[in-house]
Amino acid sequence: MEVIANKRDVQGKGASRRLRRQGKTPGVVYGAGKEAVNIELDHNALFHALKREAFHASILTLAIDGAKEAVLLRDYIMHPFRMEVQHIDFQRVDKAQKIHVKVPLHFVNADIAPGVKLASGVVTHIMTDLDVSCLADNLPEFIEVDLADLQAGHSIHLSQLKLPEGVEIASHKGDDAAVVTIVIPRGAVAEDAAEAESAPAAPAAVPPAA
Structure with a gap:
């Protein structure tokens, strides 16, 4: 540009x-x-x-x-x-020196994540960008975060991100912080509990005749 x-x-x-x-x-x-x-x-x-x-x-x-x-x-x-x-x-920019830049995160496949599709969970973005260090020629426009296998109640952490070649995380060193998680809304949990309580009890087993 x-x-x-x-x-x-x-x-x-x-x-x-x-x-x-x-x-x-x-x-x-x-x-x-x-x-x-x-x-x-x-x-x-x-x-x-x-x-x-x-x-x-x-x-x-x-x-x-x-x-x-x-x-x-x-x-x-x-x-x-x-x-x-x-x-x-x-x-x-000195192309021979590493630079520190905040790069946006792009979250993909949220619609097919098991935590969303099967558990009606909600994706929560804990981070929206990431401070990276790299040479100017290696600077990505964004970093992709794939949610295709993310279960409800689970998170994707910094250590799980696939970084482009020559790019490393400049911040959060030693802290494997969560980037995104899927949570089940409290309302959904309450509805499930209510449905379980209102479901008819299974009939008692009749003992076999003597």
């Missing part, structure tokens, strides 16, 4: 307000041992790009006055009540 920007020479709160009135968003790009550069971007293009999941967890190509470099989105500030991006930060 390519992001178009221009260098921003004028700084300060007043200059930033003027930029926003002109439909621009101020920002900065830093890192990789280079000097930070103040930039400005088209607000509407940026606003729509931020709606895309891949924009938050992919290596982006930032073109500043035509010169291109690989970057990651690191932070952005939204206006408290207006649909306005007020500032954005990008970090340059």
Whole structure:
């Protein structure tokens, strides 16, 4: 994904307000041992790009006055009540150094999971993204979590995730935390118990005649 920007020479709160009135968003790009550069971007293009999941967890190509470099989105500030991006930060990527990035989790096959299909359980996502460490070329857009065999009352843990080659978990080290689980709603448990209590008792066995 390519992001178009221009260098921003004028700084300060007043200059930033003027930029926003002109439909621009101020920002900065830093890192990789280079000097930070103040930039400005088209607000509407940026606003729509931020709606895309891949924009938050992919290596982006930032073109500043035509010169291109690989970057990651690191932070952005939204206006408290207006649909306005007020500032954005990008970090340059050194492809020889590992990066830490939050990657979204995509949960698949929930509809055929035994805990859902057979036990009427509800899938509960304990995590929705994962902090990973990898080289830039190995960065996945997402990590898939397969629920096809998940039973009610059971969970999938970090150690059970299938990570792409060259990708490792950067956080939760030593803590095999749960990622997703299937629970049976209390109402369903109560209904099952009530049905069991209201079911007619089996007739007593008649002793054989002497």
